[in-house]
Amino acid sequence: MTDAAPTPRTTSPAGTEKPERLPAKETWRALYRHFRPHRGAVALGAFLTLIGSATGLAQPLAAKSLVDRLGGDDSIAGILILLTALVVLGTAIESVGAYILERTAESVVLAARRTLIGRLLRLRLGEVERTQPGDLMSRVTSDTTLLRAVTTQSVVSAASGGLTFVATIVMMGLMDPVLLGVTLGVIVLIGGAVSLVMPKIARATQRAQEAVGTISTALERAFGAFRTLKASGAEQRESAAVEAAAQEAWRHGVRSAKWQSVAWSSVGLAVQVSFLAVLGIGGARVASGAISVSTLVAFLLFLFYLIDPVSRLVEAASQYQVGSAAIARIVQAERLETERTERTGRGTAEGARGAASTAPDGAASVAFDDVTFRYRDDLPYVHHGVTFDVPGPGMTAFVGPSGAGKTTVFGLIERFYEVTGGRVLVDGKDVREWPLADLRATIGYVEQDAPVLAGTLRENLLFAAPHATDSEIREVLVRARLDAVVERLPEGLDTVVGHRGSKLSGGERQRVAIARALLRKPRLLLLDEATSQLDAVNELALRDVVAEVSREVTVLVVAHRLSTVTLADRIVVMDAGRVRAVGTHAELVTADPLYGELAATQFLATAPGPTTSTAPVPSASPEPPTGGVAVQTGSPTPPDPQTSPAPPTSPTSVESI
Numbered sequence: 098m099t100d101a102a103p104t105p106r107t108t109s110p111a112g113t114e115k116p117e118r119l120p121a122k123e124t125w126r127a128l129y130r131h132f133r134p135h136r137g138a139v140a141l142g143a144f145l146t147l148i149g150s151a152t153g154l155a156q157p158l159a160a161k162s163l164v165d166r167l168g169g170d171d172s173i174a175g176i177l178i179l180l181t182a183l184v185v186l187g188t189a190i191e192s193v194g195a196y197i198l199e200r201t202a203e204s205v206v207l208a209a210r211r212t213l214i215g216r217l218l219r220l221r222l223g224e225v226e227r228t229q230p231g232d233l234m235s236r237v238t239s240d241t242t243l244l245r246a247v248t249t250q251s252v253v254s255a256a257s258g259g260l261t262f263v264a265t266i267v268m269m270g271l272m273d274p275v276l277l278g279v280t281l282g283v284i285v286l287i288g289g290a291v292s293l294v295m296p297k298i299a300r301a302t303q304r305a306q307e308a309v310g311t312i313s314t315a316l317e318r319a320f321g322a323f324r325t326l327k328a329s330g331a332e333q334r335e336s337a338a339v340e341a342a343a344q345e346a347w348r349h350g351v352r353s354a355k356w357q358s359v360a361w362s363s364v365g366l367a368v369q370v371s372f373l374a375v376l377g378i379g380g381a382r383v384a385s386g387a388i389s390v391s392t393l394v395a396f397l398l399f400l401f402y403l404i405d406p407v408s409r410l411v412e413a414a415s416q417y418q419v420g421s422a423a424i425a426r427i428v429q430a431e432r433l434e435t436e437r438t439e440r441t442g443r444g445t446a447e448g449a450r451g452a453a454s455t456a457p458d459g460a461a462s463v464a465f466d467d468v469t470f471r472y473r474d475d476l477p478y479v480h481h482g483v484t485f486d487v488p489g490p491g492m493t494a495f496v497g498p499s500g501a502g503k504t505t506v507f508g509l510i511e512r513f514y515e516v517t518g519g520r521v522l523v524d525g526k527d528v529r530e531w532p533l534a535d536l537r538a539t540i541g542y543v544e545q546d547a548p549v550l551a552g553t554l555r556e557n558l559l560f561a562a563p564h565a566t567d568s569e570i571r572e573v574l575v576r577a578r579l580d581a582v583v584e585r586l587p588e589g590l591d592t593v594v595g596h597r598g599s600k601l602s603g604g605e606r607q608r609v610a611i612a613r614a615l616l617r618k619p620r621l622l623l624l625d626e627a628t629s630q631l632d633a634v635n636e637l638a639l640r641d642v643v644a645e646v647s648r649e650v651t652v653l654v655v656a657h658r659l660s661t662v663t664l665a666d667r668i669v670v671m672d673a674g675r676v677r678a679v680g681t682h683a684e685l686v687t688a689d690p691l692y693g694e695l696a697a698t699q700f701l702a703t704a705p706g707p708t709t710s711t712a713p714v715p716s717a718s719p720e721p722p723t724g725g726v727a728v729q730t731g732s733p734t735p736p737d738p739q740t741s742p743a744p745p746t747s748p749t750s751v752e753s754i
């Protein structure tokens with residue numbers, strides 16, 4: 098089975114390229130999809146508004162009756178009460194209608210936002226990496242608001258305007274078909290010109306919305322690295338970039354307003370020109386006796402009456418253009434590929450806590466079977482036939498130079514990305530066959546930069562295990578050496594940690610991330626070690642915690658410290674996307690030149706204190722190991738994707754450690 102729910106994509110992913118406009122039919126369908134669930138409410142709102150306005154028509158009659166009685170002996174109290182009641186009733190009905198329409202408009206926005214939010218948080222990681230999150234956010238917050246008018250007011254305007262237009266045209270036709278022909282000729286001519294302007298409104302609106310997306314993106318970038326921004330003295334440059342985007346939004350907004358005002362003024366123009374044409378031709382027809390003067394006068398009155406429905410039709414059309422610009426951006430975001438995170442067994446809330454679990458208990462096993470992988474088709478391979486086998490429990494350390502592909506191993510186990518070739522197995526089962534929620538419920542993951550979310554410390558801890566009890570929280574706080582920190586805080590666990598945990602130290606953030614992962618009670622713990630976040634005391638303490646956890650749980654660590662690797666039951670040495678050796682520290686330090694070099698330089702540089710490691714064997718050019726348990730694994734390097742996109746499939750042995 099596959100958890101991805103791909104949808105055919107006709108437009109580029111949000112934020113990567115200039116979004117295309119949707120074809121007219123698709124625009125219509127997408128807008129109708131948002132309007133459809135609310136059509137009853139829109140009809141009711143429109144009906145009440147019309148009734149409300151209609152009561153207004155009765156008021157002059159009531160007023161006349163009032164005036165007639167002023168001179169006589171009849172009491173005017175009754176008619177005054179009636180008049181007042183009519184005014185109040187009419188206003189009440191009209192305002193209820195307007196309220197229903199506005200409420201429906203808000204419901205349309207809410208539904209669109211819900212759909213988008215539901216999808217955005219389930220997007221595939223690769224999709225998010227290809228997009229600009231700020232721009233995606235603006236689609237939820239800003240573009241959805243543009244659906245308000247088009248799905249409610251403009252439908253009402255189009256319907257009422259259309260009806261009145263047809264009725265007036267029929268009346269004019271009954272008066273004089275020739276003059277009607279003249280009127281329609283002028284309207285069609287000017288309407289044709291206006292229809293050329295309409296797409297310009299949509300284009301300008303879309304560009305303005307893109308610029309709003311750019312503002313969000315730029316602000317998100319600045320706040321995401323706020324300290325760096327200040328330390329780099331980049332406030333002015335970043336403000337200038339955001340202001341430029343704001344200026345761009347203004348420019349396109351003004352352009353859209355310009356075309357909208359052209360469309361609006363064309364209504365007046367159409368009527369004025371029609372008036373002159375009707376006056377000229379109508380005058381001639383009166384002179385020739387074809388029609389009477391009164392017919393001409395009545396026809397001209399109808400002509401002016403036409404202004405209102407035509408205005409409403411133009412308003413509906415221009416709102417449709419604005420809506421079509423927004424819907425194009427919304428549909429584009431809806432088409433990004435999502436994960437299917439259906440929940441069974443451990444994936445449920447109870448399952449995540451171990452109850453009702455369909456997955457086996459105890460430590461999970463992990464195996465990579467000839468895995469090839471690249472992040473995108475246009476990027477080089479990161480894994481070239483990676484093969485290893487980790488039976489649980491115990492601690493396995495992944496070491497290797499920067500960029501060797503160690504963190505990528507974790508991304509593939511979590512199934513953040515799909516392998517290009519080969520298989521990733523957890524408990525002997527291909528991760529593609531696991532329900533995604535169950536797979537992830539099995540795993541606790543501590544990222545290298547240990548992200549902490551805005552909110553309280555408690556919220557952060559409960560993030561991965563929302564049903565954990567207070568005693569479980571206390572236990573992990575002690576294990577992660579956070580208990581003293583929490584005691585020091587004035588509000589303890591309810592202390593707000595700031596945006597991205599900015600009120601915590603780097604070491605505290607990392608311990609929060611570890612506590613969060615432990616609270617999840619994982620069967621497999623993935624720990625991407627930070628290079629230098631912890632002081633020596635806490636590092637040693639956490640080393641003991643991880644060692645203790647690894648007695649029952651499978652722990653995979655991307656290791657940057659000698660203290661970690663010396664403790665590991667097995668070490669996987671990675672280099673340039675391949676596993677070049679596996680073994681213990683003592684074995685590898687003599688058997689694998691690259692490992693020896695790493696132990697001598699990188700690890701020792703970050704070691705917390707004196708170690709008992711055996712002397713490393715430095716080597717400038719690492720050679721495959723010649724003895725010990727270190728084993729060269731992996732299949733040949735996949736060919737260059739540019740010249741041959743197919744990865745190699747030649748089988749290799751699975752190394753059992």
Ligand SMILES: Nc1ncnc2c1ncn2[C@@H]1O[C@H](COP(=O)(O)OP(=O)(O)OP(=O)(O)O)[C@@H](O)[C@H]1O
Nearest residue numbers: 226472476479498499500501502503504505506655
């Ligand atoms: N999301 C991504 N998109 C594209 N390329 C990526 C992505 N993440 C990593 N890479 C590339 O993949 C390669 C392997 O990265 P990875 O993070 O797995 O290395 P690593 O061995 O963990 O390095 P380090 O020890 O520095 O953390 C690198 O060349 C990196 O630039």
